[in-house]
Amino acid sequence: MHRLDLTLPHLLHGIDASRHIEHAAAASLPAHTLMRRAGVATARLAMALAPHSHCIWIACGPGNNGGDGFEAALELARGGRPIVVTFEGDAARLPADARDALGRLQAAGISIAAEAPRHFDLAVDALLGLGASRAPEGRMLDHLRCMHASGAPVLAIDLPSGLNADTGRSAIDLGNAGRTQRHCLSLLTVKPGLFTAHGRDLAGTVWFDDLGADRTGTPPDARLPGRPTPALRAHDSHKGSFGDVAVIGGAPGMTGAGWLAATAALHAGAGRVFVGLLDNDAPSPAADHALMRRAPQSLALERMAVVCGCGGGTAVEGMLPEVLARARSLVLDADGLNAIAREDAWRSLLKARAQAQQVTVLTPHPLEAARLLGTDTGAVQADRLAAATQLARDLCCTVVLKGSGSVIASVDDTPSINPTGNARLATGGTGDVLAGMVGSALASGLEPHRAACEAVWWHGAAADGWPADRPFSASLLARQAGIALARPA
Known part of the structure; x- marks a missing residue:
């Protein structure tokens, strides 16, 4: 059992895959072994989180999750820890492992509190x-609300109650995530x-114990990618070595x-960055003389990674067909996406890019x-993995669905x-900063995913490494893009 190191890659298995792994492991072990291992692991972590x-309080429910709680309570009691066990369910209807x-x-003399x-x-x-x-x-x-409002740490076994393991959606609202250490x-x-979705707030710090089960034969439903390794730049290189972004x-x-x-693309490492503003009369800020302003129509899109749509309004529609047809690699953001959602002909041009x-x-x-999927925000957020995957397949591209736990499909x-x-x-x-950073990564030659x-x-x-006493803004973030890449693990 260990704290999950999010700088390392990890395979993620949803409900069906997890059940398959569980059934295969249980079939090769004596009865009740997995639940007893789960109880030992939970008790060990509980003692580490609250050593004094x-x-x-172990709040047990009507299924196997409650059985894990019973086993954890037994281990804690054996270790001399003062416990209170509550049970919301019908003992006669418990699954076999949980009933055991x-x-x-009860045989150990531990009673269930009312x-x-x-x-x-x-x-x-x-x-x-x-x-x-x-849903609870x-x-x-009431018990869930009580524990999450108490200010005491909360340890969820396997999943926070009410959280869907596939989607990260919670069936209940437990209020401010910052009030309780989770x-x-x-x-x-x-x-x-x-x-x-809701998973990061409700789960808090994630720990993991495989209980000795073999997961190697079961395909994952998703991955945590792990911390990227910044590419080493050869001394014998020049600005053309790292690509152009428009x-x-x-x-x-x-x-x-x-x-x-554009600022983010430059600071993330692009060799050259060209800015094609759709407002011809707008002044150029003096903040970054390395950014080169050009008329959008003059850009050699076939040789560039193009970032299109940031602050584009409806004016971007005049350039969009040309961008879709000519850009060697393309990041579509904001109003570029909204234009695609409105016009079927442009959607067809977008899909044709993959064939070319x-x-x-x-x-x-x-x-x-x-908008792109022809649905509403609630449907997208109800299953972010499914929405991003469907959009990638529909439009034959890579999709970054932004939000808590951004999904890349x-x-x-x-x-x-x-x-x-x-x-x-x-x-x-x-x-906008993220779009520029993706453009810089594409310009460097990385494959899209x-x-x-x-x-x-x-x-x-x-954002995670931002000093607590320093103001935060997108302008400041754009100039930190390269610094983040240089941080040690």
Whole structure:
């Protein structure tokens, strides 16, 4: 059992794959072995999280997750730790493993409390797990609210109760994620839902124990990509060695978006960056003389990685057909995406790029993705992995679905979920910065899925490493793109 190191790559298995692995492991072991191993692992972690506790509350539910809780309670009691065990369920309807665990608990003289303790130093959430088919309600929901409002650490066994292991959507709202220190011990497999949508807030720090099960024969549903290794630059190189980026955007009143994308591309390592503003009369800021302004129509798109749409408004529509036809590699963002959603002919041009061996990366936020898919934001957020994968297949490109746990999906790759980033990025302009960083990665010659994964990782890592006493803005972030790449692991 160990804390999951998010700088390393990890395979993620959803509900069906996890059940397959569990059934295969259980078939090769004596009865109840996996549950007892889960109890030992949970107890070990609980003792590490609350080494001087006066009370550990283990809240057990009606299924095998509750059985894991019973086994953990038994181990904690054997270790001399003061515990209170509550049970929301019907003992007669427990699955066989959980019924055995409850019997062992009762045989050890440990009683089930009628009420939750008033004071506790750690709460263990063993209410609902992988097999849950309903949202927590009644006393179960009251217990969850109690533990998450207490200020004491909460340790969820396998999954936070109510969280979908595939999608990261929670069936309940437990309020401000910052009030409680949260931990999750993922068992047998690491689940994708822990890292996207509501998962990151509810799971908190993720720990993992494979319980001795073999996962090698089961294909993953997604991956954590791991920290990229910055490419070493040869001494014998020049600006042409690292590619050209052209940014086409910045309609009247929105030129800042174009400059942000261009600044980020430059600081992320592009050899040269050209700015094709859609507002011909806009002045050029003096902040970065290395950025070269050009008329959009004059750019040699066939030789460039093009970032199109940042602050483009409806003005970008005049350039979009040419960009789709000519750009060697392309990042479509913001108003470029909205234009594609409105016009079927441009959607066809976008799909044709794949047949012409032209690389495309889309960087939608959930509303932009919903427009492209002909649905609404709620449907996209309900299953972010599925939405990103469908969009990648529909449009024959790589998709970065932005948000908590950004999803990177391509036609022929296992989806990746990015574990970096925080709420600092929830401010205007940070998406433009990301688009520029993806453009720089494409210009360097990386294939699209890897380029997107690396850019998204460093974009989030820059926010994670931001000094708490330093103001944050997209303009400052754009100038940190290269610094993030240089940080040691």
